[in-house]
Amino acid sequence: MTTTEPTGSAPRRGRGRPGYDQAAILRAAVELFNRKGYDATSMGDLAKELGLTKPAIYHHVTSKEQLLSQALDDALDELTAAVTAATGDRAGQTAYERLREVVRRSVEVLVAHQPTVTLLLRVRGNSGVELAALERRRWLDDRLAALVADAVAEGALRDTVPPALVSRLLFGMVNSLVEWYSADGAYDPAMLADAITVIAFDGLAKHAA
Amino acid sequence: MTTTEPTGSAPRRGRGRPGYDQAAILRAAVELFNRKGYDATSMGDLAKELGLTKPAIYHHVTSKEQLLSQALDDALDELTAAVTAATGDRAGQTAYERLREVVRRSVEVLVAHQPTVTLLLRVRGNSGVELAALERRRWLDDRLAALVADAVAEGALRDTVPPALVSRLLFGMVNSLVEWYSADGAYDPAMLADAITVIAFDGLAKHAA
DNA sequence: CCTACCGATCGGTAGG
DNA sequence: CCTACCGATCGGTAGG
Numbered sequence: 001m002t003t004t005e006p007t008g009s010a011p012r013r014g015r016g017r018p019g020y021d022q023a024a025i026l027r028a029a030v031e032l033f034n035r036k037g038y039d040a041t042s043m044g045d046l047a048k049e050l051g052l053t054k055p056a057i058y059h060h061v062t063s064k065e066q067l068l069s070q071a072l073d074d075a076l077d078e079l080t081a082a083v084t085a086a087t088g089d090r091a092g093q094t095a096y097e098r099l100r101e102v103v104r105r106s107v108e109v110l111v112a113h114q115p116t117v118t119l120l121l122r123v124r125g126n127s128g129v130e131l132a133a134l135e136r137r138r139w140l141d142d143r144l145a146a147l148v149a150d151a152v153a154e155g156a157l158r159d160t161v162p163p164a165l166v167s168r169l170l171f172g173m174v175n176s177l178v179e180w181y182s183a184d185g186a187y188d189p190a191m192l193a194d195a196i197t198v199i200a201f202d203g204l205a206k207h208a209a
Numbered sequence: 210m211t212t213t214e215p216t217g218s219a220p221r222r223g224r225g226r227p228g229y230d231q232a233a234i235l236r237a238a239v240e241l242f243n244r245k246g247y248d249a250t251s252m253g254d255l256a257k258e259l260g261l262t263k264p265a266i267y268h269h270v271t272s273k274e275q276l277l278s279q280a281l282d283d284a285l286d287e288l289t290a291a292v293t294a295a296t297g298d299r300a301g302q303t304a305y306e307r308l309r310e311v312v313r314r315s316v317e318v319l320v321a322h323q324p325t326v327t328l329l330l331r332v333r334g335n336s337g338v339e340l341a342a343l344e345r346r347r348w349l350d351d352r353l354a355a356l357v358a359d360a361v362a363e364g365a366l367r368d369t370v371p372p373a374l375v376s377r378l379l380f381g382m383v384n385s386l387v388e389w390y391s392a393d394g395a396y397d398p399a400m401l402a403d404a405i406t407v408i409a410f411d412g413l414a415k416h417a418a
Numbered sequence: 419c420c421t422a423c424c425g426a427t428c429g430g431t432a433g434g
Numbered sequence: 435c436c437t438a439c440c441g442a443t444c445g446g447t448a449g450g
Contacts, residue, residue, distance in 0.1 A: 035333065036333055036335055037246065037247075037248055037333050037335065038246075039246055039248035039249040040248040040333070040335050042431085042432065042433075043432085043433060043434080044431090044432085044433090052435075053435070053436060053437090054433085054434085055434085055435075055436065055437085055438095056435050056436075058433095058434070059435065063433080063434080064433065064434090096414075122331070124244065124245060124246050124249070126245055126246065126249050155415065156414065156415060157413045157414060157415065158407070158413060158414075158415050160407065161404045161407060161408065161413075162404075165396065165401075165404055166404075166408065166413060168385070168388075168389055169382050169385065169404065169405060169408055170382075170408070170413070171385075172381065172382050172384075172385020172386070172388065173378050173379075173381050173382035173385065175381075175385065176377070176378065176380075176381020176382065176384065176385060177381070179377075179381065180377055187374065192374075195370045195371075195374055195375075195378065196378060198367070198369065198370060199370065199375065199378055199379070199409060199412075200408060200412070200413055201412050201413050201414040202412040202414060203408075203409070203410050203411040203412030203413075204366045204367060204370075204375060204379070204409055204410050205305075205365065205366060205367070205410040205411060206364065206365065206366065206367050229422095251443080251444065251445075252444085252445060252446075253443085253444085253445090261422095261423080261424095262423075262424055262425080263445085263446080264423075264424070264425085264426095264446085264447070264448090265422075265423050265424075267445095267446065267447075268421080268422065268423065269422095272445080272446080273445065273446090
């Protein structure tokens with residue numbers, strides 16, 4: 001960012017060229033990919049959305065798949081940072097504490113990077129780019145499953161449900177955020193993380209104290 | 210079904226025509242739609258998968274969208290039956306009991322109709338068929354949210370988390386099943402429903418008794 | 419005339 | 435950043 005251009009996704013009003021940069025085109029592309037699906041979105045759709053012609057898009061971007069790749073990298077980089085930050089061996093922290101922290105950090109990433117994470121969670125493996133993203137996702141899932149298994153072994157979590165199943169259901173709940181969360185909604189990230197950890201770890205039911 | 214044909218999706222071996230029926234083609238189509246995405250699946254892909262030519266498909270099916278429509282109807286009919294069966298006014302049942310039952314029934318439907326429910330959960334609203342399916346889904350979500358609100362009002366569920374949020378997270382966890390469940394896996398439906406209700410209602414953490 | 423298909427190609431549109 | 439296009443493939447249908 002060396003220019004004084006506005007960083008918002010909307011073109012400047014009035015005279016002159018809209019002046020999109022690569023980041024603004026990527027944001028618009030991700031929004032369309034999520035709304036219509038990647039395959040159902042044509043580069044013509046993207047051009048119309050931006051008020052450009054199709055060839056004009058290719059002035060900023062080399063391919064449709066490059067847009068997908070950059071979006072998936074954004075999500076994966078953020079999620080990897082969240083997981084490694086929370087799962088690193090930190091003196092005096094139990095696996096249970098680290099698990100609660102990785103849930104909280106994951107929620108924060110889902111909220112802050114909702115568009116790209118949404119796209120990531122819908123990847124089917126239809127291309128090399130998608131298969132590479134799925135591989136990075138699997139690495140994250142394995143880390144999370146290992147952390148849950150540690151927390152069970154530690155005696156912090158109930159052992160009546162298989163750890164692998166717990167991990168899938170817990171992060172299934174976390175990931176479901178992307179289906180309905182919108183930044184302009186009433187929920188703030190800290191409150192969401194609290195709600196999820198309360199439901200998952202303490203349960204919904206009021207128990208006779 | 211008035212013939213003695215096998216009802217499996219595989220064509221007969223040996224001489225003669227494969228003899229697919231509409232149901233077998235639908236099953237194969239749904240499997241492909243889930244594996245590659247609806248838009249990324251061509252009728253040529255489906256034909257290849259079945260060992261037929263593309264025109265042969267159209268002998269049994271009027272359009273690609275009809276296949277989608279029938280698959281979504283299957284999922285929606287089953288989910289509607291599960292929700293109405295569990296939410297109907299039944300003497301002596303609390304909202305909390307009905308909520309636990311609708312979770313259990315939903316899990317059973319997800320497991321028994323995993324392919325069509327998976328497809329339903331990925332619909333984006335790209336066509337009239339998809340918009341109609343989203344409307345039926347919204348009706349179901351509203352019923353579930355109302356049931357959660359009733360259970361909170363009843364005093365059975367903790368009121369520190371907004372009911373609308375509880376509903377989304379609870380069924381977000383339930384729905385996440387479709388992402389990884391496979392019928393040949395180690396989990397049986399009753400065990401899955403138990404695991405989900407235990408996690409959601411009683412919590413993962415071992416509390417000091 | 420039926421069911422169950424095939425080889426070839428239609429009019430349009432995709433990404434580039 | 436536009437006009438003018440390409441190789442290919444899309445969903446769907448013709449005659450036999």
